[in-house]
Amino acid sequence: MPELPEVETVRRGLAPSLIGARIDEVDQRRPDLRFPFPERFAERLCGARIEAVNRRAKFLVLPLSTGEVMTAHLGMTGRFTLRLQDGVVEPGAFYLPDPPAGHEHLAMKLTRSDGGQAELSFADPRRFGFIELFEPGTFETTGRMRDLGPEPLSSAFDGPVLRQALAGRATPLKAALLDQKTVAGLGNIYVCEALFRARISPRRLSRSVGPARAERLAAAVQAVLSEAIEAGGSTLRDYAGADGQAGGFQQRFDVYDREGAPCRRCGAAIKRIVQSGRSTFFCGLCQR
DNA sequence: CGATTAACCTGGAAGC
DNA sequence: TGCTTCCAGGTTAATC
Numbered sequence: 469m470p471e472l473p474e475v476e477t478v479r480r481g482l483a484p485s486l487i488g489a490r491i492d493e494v495d496q497r498r499p500d501l502r503f504p505f506p507e508r509f510a511e512r513l514c515g516a517r518i519e520a521v522n523r524r525a526k527f528l529v530l531p532l533s534t535g536e537v538m539t540a541h542l543g544m545t546g547r548f549t550l551r552l553q554d555g556v557v558e559p560g561a562f563y564l565p566d567p568p569a570g571h572e573h574l575a576m577k578l579t580r581s582d583g584g585q586a587e588l589s590f591a592d593p594r595r596f597g598f599i600e601l602f603e604p605g606t607f608e609t610t611g612r613m614r615d616l617g618p619e620p621l622s623s624a625f626d627g628p629v630l631r632q633a634l635a636g637r638a639t640p641l642k643a644a645l646l647d648q649k650t651v652a653g654l655g656n657i658y659v660c661e662a663l664f665r666a667r668i669s670p671r672r673l674s675r676s677v678g679p680a681r682a683e684r685l686a687a688a689v690q691a692v693l694s695e696a697i698e699a700g701g702s703t704l705r706d707y708a709g710a711d712g713q714a715g716g717f718q719q720r721f722d723v724y725d726r727e728g729a730p731c732r733r734c735g736a737a738i739k740r741i742v743q744s745g746r747s748t749f750f751c752g753l754c755q756r
Numbered sequence: 757c758g759a760t761t762a763a764c765c766t767g768g769a770a771g772c
Numbered sequence: 773t774g775c776t777t778c779c780a781g782g783t784t785a786a787t788c
Contacts, residue, residue: 470781470782471782474781502783502784526781526782541782541783542781542782543782543783544780544782545780594780596782596783655781655782656781656782658781701781702781746780746782747779
């Protein structure tokens with residue numbers, strides 16, 4: 469389901485109920501998702517409090533009172549559902565309707581910071597998602613986290629940084645931007661949309677991006693991600709925000725899933741090609 | 757070494 | 773109404 473804006477939307481929805489909550493019970497219903505659950509997973513979580521609900525790239529990041537850090541990646545179809553018990557639902561509290569039957573792989577009982585009870589579950593039909601636990605002090609320097617590129621919406625990302633990350637690479641821009649080492653958090657939708665806004669061809673070789681194009685592209689990445697977050701993400705199939713509401717950004721796609729439709733800028737038909745085994749949508753006239 | 761492809765899974769939509 | 777094929781927001785192991 470998710471690229472950076474969708475994960476950020478989920479983060480914002482979950483945070484009010486999860487921050488300060490204590491994990492009372494963990495019901496792990498299978499040994500693995502995309503990867504095995506962490507060793508002694510339930511044991512390490514029970515009794516811990518969730519100290520913050522953060523995001524890094526497409527990962528939700530939950531620092532715990534034990535010093536360990538839990539991370540969750542939603543893969544393509546992962547979804548968190550929060551059920552609040554009777555009597556503690558407040559106006560504005562959120563609730564997700566039932567997740568896909570038969571695919572709730574994890575459920576945790578929580579006591580919220582206000583004393584109310586809640587259940588947080590993770591459902592994922594395709595099981596491309598995964599949940600990990602980092603021992604104290606090892607988050608950001610271990611495993612998958614270590615190799616992530618800069619956060620696109622942080623001051624660590626700009627035109628020169630992007631140009632440097634692309635320098636010398638023979639791969640098409642589309643593939644380079646999907647690579648989480650180049651910049652962290654983009655996926656198929658927002659790569660297509662950012663390239664359109666920057667008027668750069670997805671087939672252009674990364675090493676041919678000069679200072680001007682790098683500047684346009686970095687700005688386009690930041691603009692499209694910011695606008696998508698503002699709209700609550702994009703809802704195509706499985707994804708809904710933490711409050712169960714569909715995102716709205718899919719209404720504003722310029723190119724993604726618009727094969728044959730007129731380019732909003734020049735009117736030419738939007739093209740679809742396959743790169744790295746995935747669909748790329750672009751305007752063959754506007755994007756060079 | 758870097759760059760491309762195949763594989764991991766399920767379900768929904770489209771085609772016959 | 774089936775049955776088959778294709779496709780999907782991601783990551784990574786294997787292969788060039």
